[in-house]
Amino acid sequence: MLLPLSKRCKEFSVDLEKHVAMKKKYLIFDRSINDADSSTxxxxxxxxxxxVKANIDKKEKEKRDYSQSFIHxxxxxxxxxxxxxxxxANYRFNKDYAIDLSLHLCGMAAERFKAMHSAFRKANDPAVYLE
Incomplete structure (x- = not known):
């Protein structure tokens, strides 16, 4: 059973083994990430x-309607x-990082975009206004 979206998207944590690839140096992989790299x-x-959160906050304050361009x-x-x-740096982020972080952020943003669209529609739809 899948958790509700709000439970799955609460916090993103970097999994160094899954999300970070080490660069080759002199045809040798240095597999260790030091504390400074981990902090960075x-x-x-x-x-x-x-x-991303600041950008969404800005859109909410402007009382804008949702647009597909927000995901992009x-x-x-x-x-x-x-x-x-x-x-x-002797590391780089890999595709798993991009995918997992993007899914996390889009999931978090989806709830806010839905509320933003509802508020915009309520404020600007004549049918809703007349009711």
């Missing part, structure tokens, strides 16, 4: 999540954050 990975993830903005923010890894 978490900070990048928190920044991505924070930017979330995906673009994830890609942008993944590219923020320093070139000197």
């Amino acid at each position: 990975i978490r900070r990048i993830t928190e920044n991505i999540i924070g930017c 903005e979330i995906l673009k923010e994830v890609r942008k954050g993944m590219k923020s890894v320093p070139d000197s």
Whole structure:
């Protein structure tokens, strides 16, 4: 049985084994991620999540209706954050990270977008207004 969407999307945590790939150096894989790298990975993830939440907050304050482009903005923010890894780092985010973080953010955003659409419709639909 699947958990309700609100239970599944509460918090995203980076699984270093699943979400991070090590870069090759001199044809050798260094499999260890030090504490500084781990901290940077978490900070990048928190920044991505924070930017997406701030963007949704802004749209809610503007009392806008939902648009499909909002999902694309979330995906673009994830890609942008993944590219923020320093070139000197011995790791990179992989596709699993992009997919899992995107699903988490879209699931979280879906509830807010649904409420945003309902509020917009209630405020702007003449039929709802007349009732």
